[in-house]
Amino acid sequence: MxxxxxxxxxxxxxxxxxxxxxxxxxxxxxxxxxxxxxxxxxxxxxxxxxxxxxxxxxxxxxxxxxxxxxxxxxxxxxxxxxxxxxxxxxxxxxxxxxxxxxxxxxxxxxxxxxxxxxxxxxxxxxxxxxxxxxxxxxxxxxxxxxxxxxxxxxxxxxxxxxxxxxxxxxxxxxxxxxxxxxxxxxxxxxxRPKDLAGAHLLVNAGPTHEAIDPVRYIANRSTGKMGFAIAAAALARGAEVWLVAGPVSLPTPFGARRLNVTSAEDMRGVCLSLFGHVDAAICSAAVADYTPARPADHKLKKSRERLDAIELTETADILAELCALKGDRVVAGFAAETDELLAHAREKLERKGADLIVANDVSRPESTFGADTNRVALVSAAGTEQLETMPLPQVADAVLDAVRDLLRERGRL
The missing domain is CATH 3.40.50.1950 (Flavin prenyltransferase-like)
Structure with a gap:
């Protein structure tokens, strides 16, 4: 201390x-x-x-x-x-x-x-x-x-x-x-209580950019705000935090060990390399599900190289890979949905083998990408807890409360 x-x-x-x-x-x-x-x-x-x-x-x-x-x-x-x-x-x-x-x-x-x-x-x-x-x-x-x-x-x-x-x-x-x-x-x-003192956490955040050519890419609307709020709250509660950030312009929470990545494959490599050194991973990043199969090595000119179609291939499932390797570590993921929120979250929890899924309906203005508030449900094997709309720092603390309890159950805290 x-x-x-x-x-x-x-x-x-x-x-x-x-x-x-x-x-x-x-x-x-x-x-x-x-x-x-x-x-x-x-x-x-x-x-x-x-x-x-x-x-x-x-x-x-x-x-x-x-x-x-x-x-x-x-x-x-x-x-x-x-x-x-x-x-x-x-x-x-x-x-x-x-x-x-x-x-x-x-x-x-x-x-x-x-x-x-x-x-x-x-x-x-x-x-x-x-x-x-x-x-x-x-x-x-x-x-x-x-x-x-x-x-x-x-x-x-x-x-x-x-x-x-x-x-x-x-x-x-x-x-x-x-x-x-x-x-x-x-x-x-x-x-604040230092109830995460001694814990080592991996948090990923933000979108990934999947290259079409050196100047164009496929991306999503994630801003990274939720993941950065989780990292900041975890640091305030005494944890050591590795923050794997996609392309965002947010300032680094004081004390976080930040590693910047661009693509889904970049994020996968960094997360897998760090996972052996942490007690829990909180996967809040909106990782692209697909990436161009053959990105061009030069800027495509529409006058002679029209993009009528882009062949896509699935990206690796980072959350599922971490869950398969977790042992007694805790892995939490996020489910950003627009319909049947809880059903999709429970299915994701079981299919991936995660310990916790944080589900939010991004079609709602208070919980969409870029908002300063969020309304989430915490879905685990113990059941579902629906939270009210709260500022991101309070949501971060609620997620960390659940992760803390799981770490204590497994003797890692």
Whole structure:
């Protein structure tokens, strides 16, 4: 158990490291600090020299009741403040995150107290950007944002509106209340029961793309949201998670080991290679049932290579293969149906040999592909449990409750 998890279990106040950068919105970091304190958090501050041109360190020292880390060589109580604070924090919150500091974080540059401390953090990092619209839209900034998101860094904002410089557009710091709410939501994970601690889970998510030629493919409407929600919830409950993701643009849940794949055969190979290292597999991916038998190695030109028909061949059944290999491991699958939901789910449970089928009617607007809610039924040998429509994180927890109970029955948890 990490120090962060031990602290949550002991009921101490959540610890937030507030990293203040040099932008005009730096004064709003004071309000963020107060909002976090009112919610019961302990806050310490690190800031750049540029930030101190907008708000003095004395202000943050008075508000936080602790020294401000603005110098690697002059922090009271420790000769290594970046390591001390990096290990102390449950969450690092960067407000306002300037284009310069985001570039440094993306590149791993640690050339002052703030960036060195953030690099040493072993906790989730939440970034609230605040900058000029043209700086935000710059290709370099957007590439840095993509890099940070791919590594699991979370962003809140920016908003659009009139900026301090007079320009109008994106780059405005998100409202203080929104930043505080986002931080508290992440901190809420600290108090969740770690009832999956020690479990190793494989989660697949998203669609697969089956190539017709180098630029065309067959796919489906899956967005991966449900699988990513399951991965995030499992991590919050203490599990180790391998996330095998089809072609989606979702950010990686913090702490997940993500492997990106494209085709059904790619996903099959990765899932089979990982299955021997896990206690359970949750197969939420919408894997293509068919793939072109002979994909072209060049872009087909309709002027001379008309696609009047595409010969298809069945893809391998990943869920069935995992079930055949499972032994005492748990395998859960999904059934996305448009009619006779429960009958199809029960038939799939028996035919595949799965332990659990999560069935949802994708013809319903609240449970279709891309929705932020889902209405599912949990179908197992013990019976069927129909759940009400819930946000995806709550559905994820319900699925994980069922998987947890099965793991306990088999002595794997």
């Amino acid at each position: 990490s120090e962060r998890d031990r602290g949550a279990a002991e009921g101490r106040a959540p610890r937030v490291l507030l990293a203040v950068c040099g932008g005009i919105a730096a004064y709003k970091a004071c309000e963020v600090l107060r909002g976090l304190q009112k919610a019961g958090c302990e806050v310490r501050v690190t800031m750049t020299a540029d930030a101190e041109r907008f708000v003095g360190a004395a202000t943050f020292e008075a508000l936080s009741g602790a020294p401000v880390a603005d110098d690697l060589y002059g922090y009271p109580g420790t000769p290594i403040p970046h390591v001390e604070l990096g290990g102390w924090a449950d969450l690092a919150l960067v407000v306002p995150a300037t284009a310069n500091v985001m570039a440094k974080l993306a590149a791993g540059i640690a050339d002052d107290c703030l960036t060195t401390t953030l690099l040493a953090c072993a906790c989730p990092v939440l970034v609230a950007p605040g900058m000029n619209v043209h700086m935000w839209r710059a290709a370099a900034t957007q590439a840095n944002v993509a890099t940070l998101r791919a590594r699991g860094t979370l962003l809140v904002g920016p908003d659009s509106g009139r900026l301090a410089c007079g320009d109008v557009g994106e780059g405005k710091l998100a409202p203080v209340g929104e930043i505080v709410a986002a931080a508290l939501e992440l901190i809420g994970d600290l108090t």
